[in-house]
Amino acid sequence: MVLRSSEVNHNLQYLNGMLTTHEAARHLDLSYWHFMHLVEAGRIPGVRVVDRWLFTPDDLNDYRRSKFGVLEDLARVALESSQIGLTEKQAIICQYLLANERPSEIARKLQQSRQAVHSQISLIREKVSRLQNAVLLSNELVGPPTTTSIKRVARGRKSSTLP
Numbered sequence: 001m002v003l004r005s006s007e008v009n010h011n012l013q014y015l016n017g018m019l020t021t022h023e024a025a026r027h028l029d030l031s032y033w034h035f036m037h038l039v040e041a042g043r044i045p046g047v048r049v050v051d052r053w054l055f056t057p058d059d060l061n062d063y064r065r066s067k068f069g070v071l072e073d074l075a076r077v078a079l080e081s082s083q084i085g086l087t088e089k090q091a092i093i094c095q096y097l098l099a100n101e102r103p104s105e106i107a108r109k110l111q112q113s114r115q116a117v118h119s120q121i122s123l124i125r126e127k128v129s130r131l132q133n134a135v136l137l138s139n140e141l142v143g144p145p146t147t148t149s150i151k152r153v154a155r156g157r158k159s160s161t162l163p
Contacts (some may be wrong), residue, residue: 018047018054027060029102038063064100071097071121077128084127093120 019027024046025035038044039053044063046053065072075094078084086094089110096106107117 018056019060021053021055024053024055024060027057028064029105068097068100068102071103072100074121074125074128077132078124081128081131084124084131086124086127090120090124093117094124097121 021036021039022032024044025032028035030038035044039046044055045059046055048054075097078086079091079094079098092110093106096109101109103117103121104114107114110117
């Protein structure tokens with residue numbers, strides 16, 4: 001295949017700033033082999049150039065967000081709600097999650113096992129869901145009037161106005 005000089009220039013500009021497989025795996029803090037498994041499974045998009053894969057930082061960050069964004073959202077809700085009652089360790093874990101740290105990185109920083117960190121994340125998830133269920137329940141009890149409750153009020157007024 002022969003490329004014109006304008007096509008080469010455009011393609012080189014596109015390739016500038018892209019990461020190799022080893023750099024991309026380090027960017028996501030994954031082993032090379034696990035990273036390649038995700039690429040071959042189509043979970044991480046990349047560009048194949050001759051015999052090499054190249055990846056944009058934006059695609060890698062999108063993958064990270066799709067994988068760990070739920071944890072970030074969970075941490076944000078947990079830290080914003082004082083009613084949840086996080087322990088000191090759980091609050092620290094939430095702060096790390098908001099700083100885009102993966103659970104394995106958090107475990108290293110806290111000098112804890114990954115299982116211990118995942119257990120704390122499960123407890124945080126349980127506390128947040130309990131609070132959200134309580135809010136939903138209170139909204140149902142105090143929520144906006146439904147058509148059946150309006151009919152009941154109207155019937156009550158009719159019967160009270162009749163002699």
